[in-house]
Amino acid sequence: MAVSSAPGKVYLFGEHAVVYGEPAVPCAIERRATVSVEERSDDRLRVDARDLTLDGFTVEYGGDSAGGDGENSPEVSVRQSLLEAATGYVDGAIGQARDATDTPDAGFDVAIESDIPLGAGLGSSAAVVVATIDAAVRELGTEIGPRDLAERAYEVEYDVQDGQASRADTFCSATGGAVRVEGSRCNPIAAPNLPFVIGYDGTSGDTGELVGGVRELRETYGFAASTTEAIGDLVREGERALEAEDLNALGELMDFDHGLLSALGVSARSLDAMVWAARDAGALGAKLTGAGGGGCIVALDESDETVRALGHTPQCIEAFRAELDAEGLRAEE
Numbered sequence: 001m002a003v004s005s006a007p008g009k010v011y012l013f014g015e016h017a018v019v020y021g022e023p024a025v026p027c028a029i030e031r032r033a034t035v036s037v038e039e040r041s042d043d044r045l046r047v048d049a050r051d052l053t054l055d056g057f058t059v060e061y062g063g064d065s066a067g068g069d070g071e072n073s074p075e076v077s078v079r080q081s082l083l084e085a086a087t088g089y090v091d092g093a094i095g096q097a098r099d100a101t102d103t104p105d106a107g108f109d110v111a112i113e114s115d116i117p118l119g120a121g122l123g124s125s126a127a128v129v130v131a132t133i134d135a136a137v138r139e140l141g142t143e144i145g146p147r148d149l150a151e152r153a154y155e156v157e158y159d160v161q162d163g164q165a166s167r168a169d170t171f172c173s174a175t176g177g178a179v180r181v182e183g184s185r186c187n188p189i190a191a192p193n194l195p196f197v198i199g200y201d202g203t204s205g206d207t208g209e210l211v212g213g214v215r216e217l218r219e220t221y222g223f224a225a226s227t228t229e230a231i232g233d234l235v236r237e238g239e240r241a242l243e244a245e246d247l248n249a250l251g252e253l254m255d256f257d258h259g260l261l262s263a264l265g266v267s268a269r270s271l272d273a274m275v276w277a278a279r280d281a282g283a284l285g286a287k288l289t290g291a292g293g294g295g296c297i298v299a300l301d302e303s304d305e306t307v308r309a310l311g312h313t314p315q316c317i318e319a320f321r322a323e324l325d326a327e328g329l330r331a332e333e
């Protein structure tokens with residue numbers, strides 16, 4: 001058996017604008033998906049994703065993508081689109097592992113545990129895909145480098161998300177740390193220890209719909225195209241602040257970024273409530289992270305005040321600190 005884990009991420013800056021070629025800075029966080037893979041003697045695939053849960057999310061299925069006889073139909077308490085995505089990600093990751101090792105008939109038992117909320121803007125699917133490809137490839141006695149792995153994981157996300165994926169989540173999950181993404185170019189960048197606090201509203205946004213909404217807005221209104229460009233400018237400022245390790249400037253730019261994302265229509269009442277709770281508690285800055293519509297916010301606060309304030313915010317079902325993860329993909333076994 002081979003076991004790999006990979007981290008989730010937050011966007012410090014640049015989600016949505018990255019889709020239009022602007023730079024973005026995702027940062028890996030210390031919340032992981034852990035995937036165990038064991039080769040089977042037949043060509044079938046069984047996936048146990050029972051632990052893809054967090055307060056109200058459960059994805060539970062015994063998949064049989066090779067047989068597809070429908071006997072193992074899933075039991076779920078999440079949107080069907082999320083379940084299909086979850087199974088699609090694992091199937092895609094196994095396809096990539098088969099391709100990388102030239103073993104199209106390899107069968108596997110796959111078990112997934114994750115402490116990253118599903119579909120909430122923390123890169124849960126990328127972490128699962130990166131860890132699954134790595135564990136399956138190692139189970140077959142081969143290894144692939146982080147860039148190849150990140151590219152294969154991106155292809156899986158691209159397919160499952162109907163072409164609405166950037167390389168940010170998968171690269172960041174594979175390499176860890178802070179990353180600069182611009183188009184197809186992804187590079188690790190230096191970052192100080194950032195005191196991230198995450199607030200989670202217990203819901204998820206539909207990335208495809210939200211990305212489509214921004215595209216429509218850009219086609220209808222000139223301001224929306226200028227807004228994505230403004231986010232790009234802000235990211236370039238943010239890179240300078242990162243280099244200078246100026247947390248106050250980073251916080252201020254996060255606030256601006258949230259405002260611009262709100263103008264693009266991707267915030268939500270719950271996200272705004274958490275952002276304001278964080279700011280009122282003295283956070284240096286706060287913004288939504290990921291596609292928006294629901295899910296998570298990220299704030300910067302060295303003290304415990306933001307976690308405490310989010311704990312008393314009705315719209316927040318969980319608040320936690322998340323260290324920057326410097327490691328990325330990890331072979332556990």
Ligand code: MEV
Pocket residue numbers: 014015016017018019121164165166167168207211290291
């Ligand atoms: C979703 O986590 C972030 C978006 O920028 C889409 C993407 O980059 O794939 C909205």
